Amino acid sequence: MVKRIVILITLIMCIGVNSFADKTEKKDIFSDFADDAVSYFAPVSGTVTGVKGDIAEIGIGRSEGIRKGMRLKVFREGEEFRHPVTGEFLGKIESESGSVEVVDVEEKESSVKVLSGDIKAGDRVRISSGTLPIFFYQTRSVDWAVGDALYRKFKDTGRFQIVETGVDKDDVGVMLNEAEKHKVVYCVFVEQRKIEGHEMLEVSLYYPDGTRFYKRARRISDEKMKELKFGYSFLKKVETSFQLSYEVPSSTDFISSCDLNGDGSRELVMAIDTDIEVFKFGVTLKLLYFRNTGRLNEIVALGCQDIDNDGKAEIVVTSVVESGGGDVADDSTSGVNVSRVSDNSVVSEVFGLKNGALITKYTTAGFMRAVKQKLYYQAFSRNEGYSGDVYIMNKGDKWEKGEALKLPAGVNIYDFMPFRVKDSDYYLVVDDSGYIDIFNSEGLRTWRRKEKLGGFLREYTIPGQAITMQSTKWYVKDRIVPYHGRFLVINRNPVARNAMGLGFSSGEILGLAVNGLSVNEKKILKDIGGTLLDFTVMDDRIAVLVRPFLGIKMGNILKGENPFKRNLYVFSLQ
Template identity: 30%
Template sequence: MKKICTAALTIFLFLCSSLQASENPASAKGSETAIQQAREMILSYFNPAEGTISDIKGNMVSVKFPEGAQIRKGMRFSVFRQGKPFHHPVTNELIGYAEEIAGRLELSGEKGNDGLHSCVVIRGELKAGDTVRITESRIKLAFFQERKSDWELSEAFYGSLKGSGRFEIFEAYTPSYKPEDLSQLALKMNAEAVLLFSTPLKNEKRFLSVTLYWAEDAKPFAEKEESVGPAGTIMHAPEEEFIARSLSDTEPWGSYRLASGEFFAMGDVDGNGVAELVVSDGNTISIYNFREQLQETWTIKGTSAENHISIDVLDLNMNGRAEIFVTAFFSGAVTKTDDSILSRRKPGDTAVESFVLEFDPAEGYRKTRSSIPYFFRVSGKRLLMQKFDENRIFSGPVYEGEWENGDYAAKKQLSLPSDVNIYGFTFIDWQHKGESQIMTFDDAGYLILYDSKGQAVWKSSRSYGKFALSLESESFSMANPIKKWFLRGRLITAVTEKKEEVIVLNKIPVVAQVPGLGSKGSEVYSLWWDGSDIEEKLILSQVPGTITDYWVHGGELFLLAKGNLLSLVKNAVTGEFAKGSALYYYRMGEK
């Protein structure tokens, strides 16, 4: 290499710039206070409540609420009317009455001397005796953020709002932030209200700003703006960054050698406000910080029967410390690296025993959940989960996981083509038209593009490389006694000057005819669909070693590589050996 900077300084400078606000205690406190106040304001408009219409005069309605009801001006209530009775099918005993939706009204005034509240009719022919109600069920809320918003503030606020358990939150791309346009999108998602988030700069101060609109008529009903501290370098969402140029034949901006590594993830796992690097070598998990240098701070060694196949981090339980989600196979499971089978599952054995690690200030890192029969993957702000099956490996649909009643639950089912599993796919809206498509690997490393209706519209003419890990089980078939499932590699969506593109690795084998040697290097491509075919652009070439995992953070690209036979021969002259792994870091955003 011409010149490789020390990764300690490289990554430290990068994280310092992107996490500047987090390391400023005053700024962090201001952010926390602003998020809490905005959250409580929003929740106050959706407190569960029920009352009865007492009188109607034209468009105005008087409603009686019970003493102590938590209500405020601007709230909207659904109105219900007693419907037909329903009886016991055998005894014919009256069980109760059905309810019919009669309309909607908005609380417009404070409590009068007569104990009644004034409301205005939004829609419907209402009658005295009708019931008005805000349900105890989760409220459907459409969440939008302006593109130049501070990403860290947005992530923290979104997580706090979701963590309240009061809302089912929906997101969608929008080219316009006009209330009418946002409301139309919200109605298509069956959302009741719209939230617009931004972080404007005023008088050298950064503010957190939220505005709420009703989806049915785009009327604004609440707004709050709170200072979070002095203006500084803000962190835009990764998808708002641009890959400015090709890095073909470019040396890494930084490089650092690790003892070993197969998979990695980044996030604040100890709650100190700084992102850590979490690395698994397939059995042992190592945690590194970047404060002054790349330094290993903790090691969690697995049992001899433990085999990790993926690792992710996400603060799903919203306690300020990101959980570490480890998908693992234990004794009796099959893992296969290159062409070497480590173990084979016997029929009837339990295979998947995934677990969750979390940092405890008193005890360090410990397992908070174990023996979970699901594969894990984190996509943006979401935890994805798919059930393990002894015979089919990947069983049933992929779900979005939620933190519910102190546990991780598979809740919202994703709509995916039948041959897509939890690994190796990404959602993509090529031209920001609100039409989400899916790109996925198949088991041979070919790429397939599905349109918004789930129809395959394109398949690559070549494979992007063999997957390093596969799972096998006995099928009891004479023709095919062993069935195989591959752990497909990452695909990442990034926003570029073409709207959105997919970032993909192409692995170059040492010798195509000789299995087991790994790859001599990798290339990184960006892919873009023009409506009829895929345009492929080389953005990085000649990355040495076998890339086992990678991540794109805006204009930054992180690659985790292992040595192979070729690098062993190459480095033997200098006394270096191919053991261990290397973390490469490229800045693609520089022009």
């Protein structure tokens, strides 16, 4: 009998342990982190019941969801307001009078520290509903799939709008400086490390003033890591199906995306012949803004970022000016710098939105490029193409050249993307032969991709000045997009390696993750038929611009429609 009891107890204990283990294993740590963050910003309201020095008491506590570290705004009721006709009492006018942080929590009341303002008993404290702007930053130690899974959980809460940042340094201080500029509510800082053979994920939440109000580390099980890497990959099955597709004019060469009007949503920007057209993205593309560049030219580069930190993005366009070029019209009221542009030269322009129209904000001869919310410049030479150093442009009363970048020899304005690893500067570079290299700040190459990229589309030739002199070629490389811990680049597959002039049969988007001295490469999108012209990332979607093989959509011929079209495919990143 005793044996049976012992065996029964042992079985119960085993079942209990296994059941607990199963529950623990099934529990989603990414949802836990996101739910924890949401709990600090759950809508709540209460009343200040007393104030003593810089400590106040409020009449809400643990039962209402109050947590230590929460910050609430304080409001004070003012004059009554009534219906202008009936005189009926409608309420009282409220004005914000300060802010407080919870320092101690009990069941029905809490103590708060006064952060700002003059707080009095009877004031209201509140966390309002709505979407809150935040930064989400993962260090380079975080596995791409892990960071992506956590990013999605925060985004899926619906409580937070994740604001893009150009921060590329694993430094909390740098992140917080950017947070102050962008007026975000808080920052998510994510790290991953291996402890005793186990992958640990650590998440910290910071207010922009540097106060860390949350820190938690959780183990990622081996099974979960496998699931993330193989079952829940960055773009699950994205290479086989697109979410949306559009036919666009055959003269569409570039696409980009950014928030031009500062409403928190990205617009789609397209370069169509010599026009810049901006669309509201949806099931259909709705034209919002239009701008003709105003001369006979060929657009060779298009970018779109907030380069002056005013909360609204600017469009940066570089063109090769053919005969008929000249001065650029000044259609703004002030602050536009205009440089004379000679025929057969290069001109760059910055456009911004004002009073519902795209206006010229800055124009200059030479090349310009927007990189991580900075504006770069390089001169043009009729003998060489690119000429001299690449400079950072500084915005004061007008745009002016600042310091020169210390780039490796032969690297020009469209060839590179800067990044940092453990407080050291590096450059990801695409050279003229198609190799992808990584250089350190001393100009030494630390890594090279074994295979070349399949080819470039934008090649320009400058004839030799004498019969005996060879012509000079210069290239405008495809864009390099830093996204979620990886660098995204285009790779094209030529119809025949030995006959590049036949064009390209398909293309793909590669994702390169730099981890120390090694680089992990993944095909983010593959087997995109035709010539992949350009791409842009829009939050949780990626749009690619494609020219059909031979430039003709055969299906349109059969339908009696214009066959000279290009395709814009949109793939989900979920």
